[in-house]
Each structure stands twice: as structure tokens, then as C-alpha cells.
Amino acid sequence: MHHSTTRPARFRALAPLFAALILAASASLPAPAQTVPVNIAAPVTSDVWWKHAVVYEIYPRSYQDSNGDGLGDLNGITQRLPYLQSLGVDAIWIAPMYPSPQVDFGYDISNYESVDPQYGTLADMDKLIAAGKQHNIRVVLDMVLNHTSDKHQWFIDSASSRTNPRHNWYVWNDGIPADGPGVTAYQKKYEHEDLNGKKVVPPNNWTSGFGGSAWEWVPAVHQYYYHFFYIQQPDLNWRNPEVEKAAFGAMRFWLDRGVAGFRLDAIPTLFEDPKLTNAPELGGLNKQGDPNLSDKYQSNLPEVHDVIRRMRAMVASYAGNRVLIGETYLPDTAALVPWYGGEKLNELQLPMNMLVGFHGDHDKLNAASFRTRIEEAENILPGSQPLFVFDNHDNVRSWERYGDGVHNEAIARTIAAVLYTSRATAMTWEGAEIGMVTTTPTRKEDVKDPIGITGWPNEKGRDGERTPMQWDTSKNAGFSTADKTWLPVPPNYKTINVATEEKEPDSLLNWNKKLIALRRSNRAMHDGGLTMLNPNDPSVLSWLRSTAPGQPAVVVAMNMSAEPKTISLDLSTTGFKGKTVKTLLTDQPSLANTSTVTNITLPPFASWIAQIQ
Structure with a gap:
């Protein structure tokens, strides 16, 4: 694709630095099969909700237009809550819907305590929060604290x-x-x-x-x-206590209205070096034509953690286990530890671990690399809950980043299996569940994203991953009745859409639903630990999910290659002696009746989940 980076596109000008920092460790398939019916069940423990949640990011402009103006809105999201509940979503993270000049599509906020008229009213937001409760879906808001709009x-x-x-x-x-x-x-x-x-x-x-x-x-x-970002996004001075007081006041405004917490945008950049030391040059020019520089004096300064600790205490004063999620693109897993608050775990509950889902295009689907990153999350973050994410509004979709151009749908199933069968809280992005693709503009005059306008043709912007949600085969994929939508609906909507895939038992959408339902209803999948199996296998990623001794454990195996692979899972180090299993879920009919952990042949890109008897 047109860009490869481990930071979101608002940071893409810094991509060469982060590419250096974050290097990774090292034809259609048969129709998938579901082997055991899985119903959406209530979570099986009373543990805090966010530890097991599926968090679904919504870009309000692109999700559902309820009034026919070509732009999505809050009432459109409310209309789609039954769908989100059927998918198994626990919380929705809504990208900024505050009043804004929309220079950066809402990430330039001109009033923290209201709703942009394009998206509706405060009453519409109250209605959405209330309707969410009826559907057991919490609302998490995007909170942009590094900067405001210059029109604030x-x-x-x-x-x-x-x-x-x-x-x-x-x-x-x-x-x-x-x-x-x-x-x-x-x-x-x-x-x-x-x-x-x-x-x-x-x-x-x-x-x-x-x-x-x-x-x-x-x-x-x-x-x-x-301004770390656009000229129209001046940075707040977080060394001034008045700024913190005002920002926390804005957060309280929404907590009082019932939001379940916040996703904190660009949170590592709150502070900059007070001496304004020149940034070290890294050589060469970025896609905007500027020198490549280190951001060591502009990001991840230690003072940010004092603010986050106070923020966590403020949020904790509200009932209901409100959550703080951080946009934390960091160089390695160890760098996440301070964001949890170290051993005290008194900062973010869920800093985003981008190292699993965004570890570099060159790796594609690499079992060894996934194993390394996930094991690091297990071993370097003791007592912490990992949060994995493969897709968001700032990056080319995982469909292209991990796809090989031939087996993209099969690979998308594998990615979903990694996301929903690991121990991590799972974050996903609208449309990933149906296989929406990145539809990048081909002409500069069609670009809406300012970074694509200023960086064309080297940087084509983020419009491609932000196209309207594809609901059905009607006009504009059911997103809007308008003659012109804010971004064009991709041409593949006639086949890639919710309504069509809901009717197909073996669709990508139904595979996602089954994985999420199994994660919710099976105790080992819901809150069991994770132990890697066959750690030297170069092609098959496999693990054991287990709770207390004597309780049923589950094995998961995913073939990350385009060739069939025969495996025998070695359980000798796990304390589980059984070799007999009952297949719970697979996307390959040939595996549906597998009843042993020895000599299992996994077709290309197959996923298989079974309970040890």
C-alpha cells in the first residue's frame, strides 16, 4: 500500500523514525464451517467489564446517516445498536463528535462540552448513551487533550x-x-x-x-x-495547572452524562522539553518534504505520567469501572509498562499495544513475530491487561497490510482469530468484521484528508480507511439516502455488506460473531491464562487458554501460511494430560470432527479451536 508506518497517519511524517524503532521480530478456500452452535451469552465472570471487552471504533461521519445529508451522525449510531449487540460488542469508541471546524475531522475541537451540529445535539448523545445501556453497550468518547482547535x-x-x-x-x-x-x-x-x-x-x-x-x-x-500537529491545532500548555483543571472539567462533563470512559488521543505528546532543545536529525526527508527528526523532546516525557495518575484518580471517583484507553504508539512492549503505572497499575487501564497489530508490513502474516509480540505482552506486563488492535481510522486496513492479494479473506479470518482468542481486550474498527477494503483516492482533487492534500502524491491521506460503512445493496450501501456522500461508497458494496453476509452462514461477518460469542461464553476463552504451544513452529501459531486446574482448557491453532501444515500440539509442559479434544469452532470443514491434538492437518490459513476433554 501507499504507506507503512507504526504510528497513525497524523504521525506519518515521523514514519521513518518509527520504522527504525519498531522493527518486527524477525486462491479461495473451502467454505468455512461452524461445528458447535454458539449463542451470545452474558460474560461468565463478574470481573471488570473492560478486561474482556470487544471495543468497536466508530467514525461518526462514516457509520450511518439518519437525516440524508451525506454525513453519518449520532442518531445513525443509535439506529445501529441492535447490529452492534448482535456482533457481540461491549463498548463503542466514538471518534470526536464535538463542535469543530473539521480541519482534522473533529480532532481539532472548538468546544469540549457539546456536539457538532453535523452529528446532532447533546440530547441525541444522551439518547445514544441511554440506548446503549439497553443494548449492554457502553459509550467511550475520544478525548483530545494535547491540543485544541485554533477556533476554541x-x-x-x-x-x-x-x-x-x-x-x-x-x-x-x-x-x-x-x-x-x-x-x-x-x-x-x-x-x-x-x-x-x-x-x-x-x-x-x-x-x-x-x-x-x-x-x-x-x-x-x-x-x-x-503545534505538534496542524497549524490549526495549537498545543495546550500542560505545565499550567489551569489547563489541567479545565480539561478534567470537560471530562467530568461527559462522565456525569454516563460515558464509560475515554480513549485518549495522542496522549504521549502532552508535554514538550521546557528547554526546547533542537531535535536530533535522522537523515533524509519525510513525505511532507521536511527533515526526518527524532521526537524525543516532544513526546513521551515523564511529566505526562503525573497527569495520568491524577486523571485516573478523578475517573475512579465515578461508579461503574470507567476506563482510560491510551493511543500509545511506543517502540517496544517494555515502554508500555509506565503507561499502566508500573507495579501500582494506577495510570491507564488499557494503553493500546500497537506492536502486535502494526508490527510492520514486511512481516505480513508471520507466526514467529506474532508469537514474540504476544508472549512479550504476557511476560513483560505482569498484572496488566493487554489491549490489541489491528485496525483504526488512521491506518491502511489490516485487509491490505496482512493480505497477500490472493488469500485476503482467509487471512482476515486468521487475524480475527488472533484478536478474539488471545487474552487481550480486543479493539476493532468499523467494517473490519465484513472485510471492508482500503479505498484510496486516485486523484488529488478527490482527497478530503488534509495530510493527503499537503503530502500528495507521496502521502495520499487516510480517506481510504474511512469510507462509509457498507450495510446492504441499496443506494450508498444503506449508509445514506443523499445523492452525494462525504466520501464515496466503495464499489464492492454489492457483495461486501452486512445484510448479505448476515445471510451467509460461513461469511467473514459470521466468523467474527462466532469468535466473539465463544470468547464470551467459554470460561477459558473469557478469562483464562495464555500459554504458547509449539513455540518453534515457523508457520502455525498455537496456544492454550486455561483457568483453574481441573477446569476445561481450550487449544487454539492458526496456520499462517498458504500451505497445509500438520501439527501435534505438545501439552506436556502445561499440566494438561488429555489428548482427546472436542472441536468448538473452525473455519475449515475438514477440521470439524477433529478429536485429538496429534497429527492435525491444518489447511492454508485455517483456524481451529477445541476443548481438551
């Missing part, structure tokens, strides 16, 4: 005068003399005159993730403000 009243005040009480709510700097030592030609491109008529440039060489300098001049105050 806080920034309008801040930029109006150096003496405004909110001036210090953002990161301002007078600049440095343009003829000073060490000033680069890059900085000189952003030269201005200060109050005394002297030429000044930005205080350092930092670049924005979306192209250009990270510093923007405001003539009214004769200062630069800092």
Missing part, C-alpha cells in the same frame, strides 16, 4: 494579547535572533520581526507531524505558538 475560545483569548489570562494556556515563544548561532536554513523559512523590529525565527528545528515548522507566528502578540 481558549485559544482565541490566548492569541489576543500577552496579558490575557489565558495567554499561558498554550505554548508561546518569542523566537530567537535570526542571525544567532546554529540557526538552520529551515528555521529561516519562518522568519518574522519582533516588537523591536528585529528578525526572529522559531526557537528550534521542530517540525509538525503534518508538514512545516511546529511553530506558527501570531502578529497580534509577536510570538510563535507550538
Whole structure:
């Protein structure tokens, strides 16, 4: 595909750095079969809900349009709750639906305590939260705390005068003399005159993730403000206690309305080096044409953890096990430990582990690499609940990233098996369950995502993964009655859609439903530990899920190759002696009656789940 990165596209300008940091360790199939009917059941333990949850990300613009204007909205999401319940979803994470100029499609918030009229009203959100409870689906909101829109009243005040009480709510700097030592030609491109008529440039060489300098001049105050992302997304100054107070107040506004928690956008970037030290250059240029730089002085600074601990305490003051999920693209599994709060586990409950689902396109479906990453999550994060994610609104869909162009649907089944049979909390993205594909614009004039507009043709933006949800074969795939939708509906909607796949017992959608239902109803799958089996097998990823001794255990095996593989699962180190099994679920008819763990032939990309008798 057109880009490969381990950070979301809002960070894609930094992709070369992260590609270096996060290197991975090292034809149609027969119709799938379900062997044991699985009904959606209530969870089998009373443990906190988020430990076993399926969290489903919704992009409100693209999910369901209820009023025919070509844009999805909150009432559209409410209409689709019965579908989400039938899928087995425990919580929906809704991408920003706050008032916004929509420069970055809602990630530039102009009011934290309301709903953008494009998406509905506060009453519509209250209705959605209430309806979610009736369908046993919690609502998690995206909370963007690193920056606001430049149209937020806080920034309008801040930029109006150096003496405004909110001036210090953002990161301002007078600049440095343009003829000073060490000033680069890059900085000189952003030269201005200060109050005394002297030429000044930005205080350092930092670049924005979306192209250009990270510093923007405001003539009214004769200062630069800092923006990690777009010019229209000024960074808040989290060293000012007033900022934390206001941000926590906005979170309380939604907690009081009944949301189940927050997904915290770009949370590692809250703080930047107070000395504004120049970033080390990594060599070469990124897709926006800027120098490749380390972001060590702009991201993952230790001060962020003090804020998260206070945030966790604030959220914990509410009943109902509210959750904090973090957008944490980090270089390795060990780097996740501080985000949980170390041994105290007093920070994020669920920092996203992107190392399993986004470990590099070059790996494709690699059993050894998955085994390494998942084992690390088991062993390096003791006492912590992992959160795995393969798809979101910022990245090319896993369909293309892991697909080989021939067996993509079979590989999508395998990815679903990894996600839903591991011990991790599972996060998925609208459309992954039906096999929606990335539909990237082919002409610059069709691009809606600003990063694709500024970076074309090297960077084509994120429109491809954000196309409208495909519901049925009617106009616009049932997404909207409008003549023109905000992004075009992909042409494959006549065959790839919810209504068609619901009717096909062996569809990708029904495979996802069966996996989620089994995860919910089987005790070992729901809350058992995970032990790797056959750890040296280069092609087959297999593990044991088990609870207490004497309780039924489950084995899972996934062939990650395009060739049949014969395996015998070695249970000798697990404490389980049984060799007889009962197949619970498989996507291959040839495995439906498998009753032993020895000499099992797994067809290409087959998944097989069985209970030890």
C-alpha cells in the first residue's frame, strides 16, 4: 500500500523514525464451517467489564446517516445498536463528535462540552448513551487533550494579547535572533520581526507531524505558538495547572452524562522539553518534504505520567469501572509498562499495544513475530491487561497490510482469530468484521484528508480507511439516502455488506460473531491464562487458554501460511494430560470432527479451536 508506518497517519511524517524503532521480530478456500452452535451469552465472570471487552471504533461521519445529508451522525449510531449487540460488542469508541471546524475531522475541537451540529445535539448523545445501556453497550468518547482547535475560545483569548489570562494556556515563544548561532536554513523559512523590529525565527528545528515548522507566528502578540500537529491545532500548555483543571472539567462533563470512559488521543505528546532543545536529525526527508527528526523532546516525557495518575484518580471517583484507553504508539512492549503505572497499575487501564497489530508490513502474516509480540505482552506486563488492535481510522486496513492479494479473506479470518482468542481486550474498527477494503483516492482533487492534500502524491491521506460503512445493496450501501456522500461508497458494496453476509452462514461477518460469542461464553476463552504451544513452529501459531486446574482448557491453532501444515500440539509442559479434544469452532470443514491434538492437518490459513476433554 501507499504507506507503512507504526504510528497513525497524523504521525506519518515521523514514519521513518518509527520504522527504525519498531522493527518486527524477525486462491479461495473451502467454505468455512461452524461445528458447535454458539449463542451470545452474558460474560461468565463478574470481573471488570473492560478486561474482556470487544471495543468497536466508530467514525461518526462514516457509520450511518439518519437525516440524508451525506454525513453519518449520532442518531445513525443509535439506529445501529441492535447490529452492534448482535456482533457481540461491549463498548463503542466514538471518534470526536464535538463542535469543530473539521480541519482534522473533529480532532481539532472548538468546544469540549457539546456536539457538532453535523452529528446532532447533546440530547441525541444522551439518547445514544441511554440506548446503549439497553443494548449492554457502553459509550467511550475520544478525548483530545494535547491540543485544541485554533477556533476554541481558549485559544482565541490566548492569541489576543500577552496579558490575557489565558495567554499561558498554550505554548508561546518569542523566537530567537535570526542571525544567532546554529540557526538552520529551515528555521529561516519562518522568519518574522519582533516588537523591536528585529528578525526572529522559531526557537528550534521542530517540525509538525503534518508538514512545516511546529511553530506558527501570531502578529497580534509577536510570538510563535507550538503545534505538534496542524497549524490549526495549537498545543495546550500542560505545565499550567489551569489547563489541567479545565480539561478534567470537560471530562467530568461527559462522565456525569454516563460515558464509560475515554480513549485518549495522542496522549504521549502532552508535554514538550521546557528547554526546547533542537531535535536530533535522522537523515533524509519525510513525505511532507521536511527533515526526518527524532521526537524525543516532544513526546513521551515523564511529566505526562503525573497527569495520568491524577486523571485516573478523578475517573475512579465515578461508579461503574470507567476506563482510560491510551493511543500509545511506543517502540517496544517494555515502554508500555509506565503507561499502566508500573507495579501500582494506577495510570491507564488499557494503553493500546500497537506492536502486535502494526508490527510492520514486511512481516505480513508471520507466526514467529506474532508469537514474540504476544508472549512479550504476557511476560513483560505482569498484572496488566493487554489491549490489541489491528485496525483504526488512521491506518491502511489490516485487509491490505496482512493480505497477500490472493488469500485476503482467509487471512482476515486468521487475524480475527488472533484478536478474539488471545487474552487481550480486543479493539476493532468499523467494517473490519465484513472485510471492508482500503479505498484510496486516485486523484488529488478527490482527497478530503488534509495530510493527503499537503503530502500528495507521496502521502495520499487516510480517506481510504474511512469510507462509509457498507450495510446492504441499496443506494450508498444503506449508509445514506443523499445523492452525494462525504466520501464515496466503495464499489464492492454489492457483495461486501452486512445484510448479505448476515445471510451467509460461513461469511467473514459470521466468523467474527462466532469468535466473539465463544470468547464470551467459554470460561477459558473469557478469562483464562495464555500459554504458547509449539513455540518453534515457523508457520502455525498455537496456544492454550486455561483457568483453574481441573477446569476445561481450550487449544487454539492458526496456520499462517498458504500451505497445509500438520501439527501435534505438545501439552506436556502445561499440566494438561488429555489428548482427546472436542472441536468448538473452525473455519475449515475438514477440521470439524477433529478429536485429538496429534497429527492435525491444518489447511492454508485455517483456524481451529477445541476443548481438551
